Amino acid sequence: MSSMQLQATETLGIVGGGTVGGGIVEILEKNRDLFTKMTGKEINVARLAVRDLGKARDFDTPATTVVSDNFEDILVDGSIDTVVEVMGGTSLAKDVVIKSLKSGKNVVTANKALIADCLVEIENTVNEVNANRAEGEKPVEFRYEAAVCGGIPIISSLQGDFVGDEITMCTGIINGCTNYMLTEMDKNGLSYDESLQGASELGYAEADPTLDVGGFDARSKLKILMRLAFGIDVEEDEISCKGIPELTKEDFEYAAMLGGTIKLTGVAKKISDSDVAAFVSPTYLDNSDTLASISGATNAVEIQSKNLVRSTYTGQGAGRYPTANSCINDIIKVARGDINPLPFNSKGPGTLKFVNDFKSKFYIRMRYRDQNGITKDCGNLCEENNIGIYSILQNPIKNRNDACFVVMTDSVKLSQVKKFVAQIEGLDWCKGEVFFMPVLRDEDL
Amino acid sequence: MSSMQLQATETLGIVGGGTVGGGIVEILEKNRDLFTKMTGKEINVARLAVRDLGKARDFDTPATTVVSDNFEDILVDGSIDTVVEVMGGTSLAKDVVIKSLKSGKNVVTANKALIADCLVEIENTVNEVNANRAEGEKPVEFRYEAAVCGGIPIISSLQGDFVGDEITMCTGIINGCTNYMLTEMDKNGLSYDESLQGASELGYAEADPTLDVGGFDARSKLKILMRLAFGIDVEEDEISCKGIPELTKEDFEYAAMLGGTIKLTGVAKKISDSDVAAFVSPTYLDNSDTLASISGATNAVEIQSKNLVRSTYTGQGAGRYPTANSCINDIIKVARGDINPLPFNSKGPGTLKFVNDFKSKFYIRMRYRDQNGITKDCGNLCEENNIGIYSILQNPIKNRNDACFVVMTDSVKLSQVKKFVAQIEGLDWCKGEVFFMPVLRDEDL
Numbered sequence: 001m002s003s004m005q006l007q008a009t010e011t012l013g014i015v016g017g018g019t020v021g022g023g024i025v026e027i028l029e030k031n032r033d034l035f036t037k038m039t040g041k042e043i044n045v046a047r048l049a050v051r052d053l054g055k056a057r058d059f060d061t062p063a064t065t066v067v068s069d070n071f072e073d074i075l076v077d078g079s080i081d082t083v084v085e086v087m088g089g090t091s092l093a094k095d096v097v098i099k100s101l102k103s104g105k106n107v108v109t110a111n112k113a114l115i116a117d118c119l120v121e122i123e124n125t126v127n128e129v130n131a132n133r134a135e136g137e138k139p140v141e142f143r144y145e146a147a148v149c150g151g152i153p154i155i156s157s158l159q160g161d162f163v164g165d166e167i168t169m170c171t172g173i174i175n176g177c178t179n180y181m182l183t184e185m186d187k188n189g190l191s192y193d194e195s196l197q198g199a200s201e202l203g204y205a206e207a208d209p210t211l212d213v214g215g216f217d218a219r220s221k222l223k224i225l226m227r228l229a230f231g232i233d234v235e236e237d238e239i240s241c242k243g244i245p246e247l248t249k250e251d252f253e254y255a256a257m258l259g260g261t262i263k264l265t266g267v268a269k270k271i272s273d274s275d276v277a278a279f280v281s282p283t284y285l286d287n288s289d290t291l292a293s294i295s296g297a298t299n300a301v302e303i304q305s306k307n308l309v310r311s312t313y314t315g316q317g318a319g320r321y322p323t324a325n326s327c328i329n330d331i332i333k334v335a336r337g338d339i340n341p342l343p344f345n346s347k348g349p350g351t352l353k354f355v356n357d358f359k360s361k362f363y364i365r366m367r368y369r370d371q372n373g374i375t376k377d378c379g380n381l382c383e384e385n386n387i388g389i390y391s392i393l394q395n396p397i398k399n400r401n402d403a404c405f406v407v408m409t410d411s412v413k414l415s416q417v418k419k420f421v422a423q424i425e426g427l428d429w430c431k432g433e434v435f436f437m438p439v440l441r442d443e444d445l
Numbered sequence: 446m447s448s449m450q451l452q453a454t455e456t457l458g459i460v461g462g463g464t465v466g467g468g469i470v471e472i473l474e475k476n477r478d479l480f481t482k483m484t485g486k487e488i489n490v491a492r493l494a495v496r497d498l499g500k501a502r503d504f505d506t507p508a509t510t511v512v513s514d515n516f517e518d519i520l521v522d523g524s525i526d527t528v529v530e531v532m533g534g535t536s537l538a539k540d541v542v543i544k545s546l547k548s549g550k551n552v553v554t555a556n557k558a559l560i561a562d563c564l565v566e567i568e569n570t571v572n573e574v575n576a577n578r579a580e581g582e583k584p585v586e587f588r589y590e591a592a593v594c595g596g597i598p599i600i601s602s603l604q605g606d607f608v609g610d611e612i613t614m615c616t617g618i619i620n621g622c623t624n625y626m627l628t629e630m631d632k633n634g635l636s637y638d639e640s641l642q643g644a645s646e647l648g649y650a651e652a653d654p655t656l657d658v659g660g661f662d663a664r665s666k667l668k669i670l671m672r673l674a675f676g677i678d679v680e681e682d683e684i685s686c687k688g689i690p691e692l693t694k695e696d697f698e699y700a701a702m703l704g705g706t707i708k709l710t711g712v713a714k715k716i717s718d719s720d721v722a723a724f725v726s727p728t729y730l731d732n733s734d735t736l737a738s739i740s741g742a743t744n745a746v747e748i749q750s751k752n753l754v755r756s757t758y759t760g761q762g763a764g765r766y767p768t769a770n771s772c773i774n775d776i777i778k779v780a781r782g783d784i785n786p787l788p789f790n791s792k793g794p795g796t797l798k799f800v801n802d803f804k805s806k807f808y809i810r811m812r813y814r815d816q817n818g819i820t821k822d823c824g825n826l827c828e829e830n831n832i833g834i835y836s837i838l839q840n841p842i843k844n845r846n847d848a849c850f851v852v853m854t855d856s857v858k859l860s861q862v863k864k865f866v867a868q869i870e871g872l873d874w875c876k877g878e879v880f881f882m883p884v885l886r887d888e889d890l
Contacts, residue, residue, distance in 0.1 A: 035608070
């Protein structure tokens with residue numbers, strides 16, 4: 001009787017009693033009978049570890065759950081099968097995840113920063129632990145669906161839907177805060193500062209919004225997606241990263257003139273049999289593009305591949321229930337015995353390498369004091385740098401001391417554009433920094 | 446040695462040597478080593494059954510594969526673990542699927558028509574076979590990812606991503622042929638006949654295009670999606686189905702005036718705690734809608750749910766490699782031992798019931814001979830049927846004997862609209878049939 005009951009139980013220890021942890025406890029309680037039916041196991045939260053025991057919680061903890069402020073209680077509790085890490089951060093959370101795996105517990109986590117930081121170490125730990133499992137023993141599971149684009153099942157899709165396919169490009173609108181801001185700037189003509197204030201009021205922006213607006217949050221996600229899509233490990237800071245603070249109302253005006261809009265995208269693309277290029281940057285997109293229609297805090301990931309051609313997943317990138325829902329899906333998969341022993345690399349080690357340069361059409365916006373010779377200077381430097389000009393856009397000048405114009409280039413290398421821009425910035429008519437961004441649907445990107 | 450080898454092999458019998466079957470054989474051969482590494486098993490196509498042995502094939506069959514024109518050979522071959530049914534049709538294919546399951550073989554199929562026709566019978570067979578499995582024996586698997594929207598993993602998503610969630614609405618652009626045609630009519634001003642000819646030339650339309658243009662193909666898919674999303678079985682012909690042949694250039698002109706376009710959608714929505722309404726129909730959508738941006742033969746399925754809010758999956762709905770890719774994903778899941786014993790109903794039997802009526806704003810287009818009193822007649826009948834008018838659209842009249850105008854209604858029931866339309870059609874100024882369609886983003890839909 002006792003052994004039967006043991007077999008029919010999935011015992012969880014949750015680390016983190018915040019927004020996501022509360023959502024998980026709620027969904028588990030609400031669906032208790034259903035989940036038992038689905039998995040054949042009763043799923044119980046035996047322990048919940050929180051930072052501050054005195055803090056009020058906005059969810060009910062089941063009477064049988066032991067709440068403590070020491071996560072080590074979970075590690076030493078032999079009855080716990082699976083640790084759900086939803087505390088965030090990278091120091092204590094790393095300890096929780098690595099130690100849990102080493103003690104033979106499955107891990108479900110929503111922690112993007114941790115995975116981006118410690119992907120290889122986590123992978124090595126999973127492999128090590130599983131190599132030492134007795135024959136026939138179920139491998140430990142590491143699942144992290146909620147870590148990238150909260151409510152979009154992009155991790156399990158990349159793990160399972162492309163096994164016989166070859167991914168050639170991955171393009172994501174993977175930061176809700178900036179997509180909300182850019183939507184406001186585009187649709188409602190807000191300035192950068194106004195849209196940031198709106199994002200703060202709605203809780204989309206952190207007190208320090210640098211990680212979001214600077215593109216760094218998107219880059220962490222891109223790094224993880226690149227591992228899954230292309231099997232390559234790249235240091236985050238090797239990936240070119242440009243955020244949105246340089247974008248102005250004029251950029252949206254020029255984008256509208258071109259029939260498009262501007263989105264912050266993370267892009268990784270196979271540019272040859274051996275190389276993958278990647279960047280995070282605002283990019284210009286035509287309005288007819290599905291990605292241009294992704295508005296507000298919504299996220300989207302588009303995968304281009306040989307068999308499936310183009311697949312796009314759109315949904316909520318954050319929030320209590322979308323994120324908790326993804327953790328629940330992982331918990332159910334673990335409980336019902338799904339096996340996924342290679343969480344980062346279902347195809348095994350790749351041979352592709354990362355290169356930090358790529359070809360694209362570019363949008364280059366220059367701010368200037370009006371004087372003779374500007375177009376000539378610009379044309380000369382384009383020629384010198386072998387940059388073909390596709391078109392020049394110039395709205396009627398309102399202020400001769402502070403005007404701007406835009407050059408749309410033919411397909412050129414990022415490195416060429418950077419050199420050109422540095423030279424323009426050295427000219428006396430050029431005011432401030434030149435802004436440039438790739439055009440997304442350039443076939444040569 | 447021999448028993449080890451047996452354990453490490455997944456032996457397939459493929460029924461159908463056409464477009465999809467060829468794609469599967471190709472992908473399996475190309476990824477032989479990778480798949481062995483991923484699943485721990487060598488995946489072999491032991492047998493291939495085709496209708497006509499003499500027909501030339503556009504793919505290479507492995508030397509070890511026995512090709513025959515009798516699928517019974519596969520059933521009686523005890524070495525075959527999994528039958529891949531990609532022959533299409535509903536009579537012979539049904540035999541293959543049911544007999545394969547009964548003989549304890551897993552089934553992977555791409556056959557939408559068969560599942561829409563025989564869902565309950567297949568489910569009962571799976572349940573029966575698995576109830577009689579010895580304890581500890583792996584249940585037989587029935588997988589059909591490719592059957593709905595070829596390259597979009599919507600089946601596994603509905604099976605796995607919403608386990609603790611509650612789906613409230615499912616909206617799909619789930620027929621590539623008609624979406625291609627409607628895109629051409631919208632973007633390039635083609636007539637219905639011109640766009641159908643284009644679709645035929647590109648191979649999107651069958652010789653008899655009725656199943657596509659009449660909405661019946663979409664309805665088969667919607668029926669399957671409804672089972673997964675809401676747990677209800679509904680006879681296909683109970684679902685209101687309107688195709689696209691009635692659409693005219695004027696409809697696209699009026700849609701453009703309203704800032705939107707027209708898509709053939711399959712919609713199922715929970716309209717109360719107990720009821721689900723559903724229909725297949727052209728629908729009006731605003732251009733800002735992500736679904737409005739789905740162009741050409743692309744498919745998309747949007748799921749609205751309590752936790753994930755709104756998730757959309759976009760991709761290829763048909764074609765050799767997208768469809769074969771989905772079959773391959775199923776084959777890999779079967780080979781590596783994933784378990785999915787309730788292929789249609791991960792949450793168990795539902796309590797929802799289908800009702801064939803729903804509320805929505807409607808677009809109603811009337812063709813008429815100009816005379817006095819038309820607006821008055823229309824207004825009177827609207828009042829009589831308790832239909833609020835939201836707006837009336839009338840382009841400048843070019844031909845007084847054949848003009849048309851559009852009434853956009855407030856939120857009303859389909860049954861009210863049908864009554865109103867029948868009355869209008871009885872008036873002497875009304876030419877031909879009145880066309881009506883729902884407005885997609887009506888909150889009351």
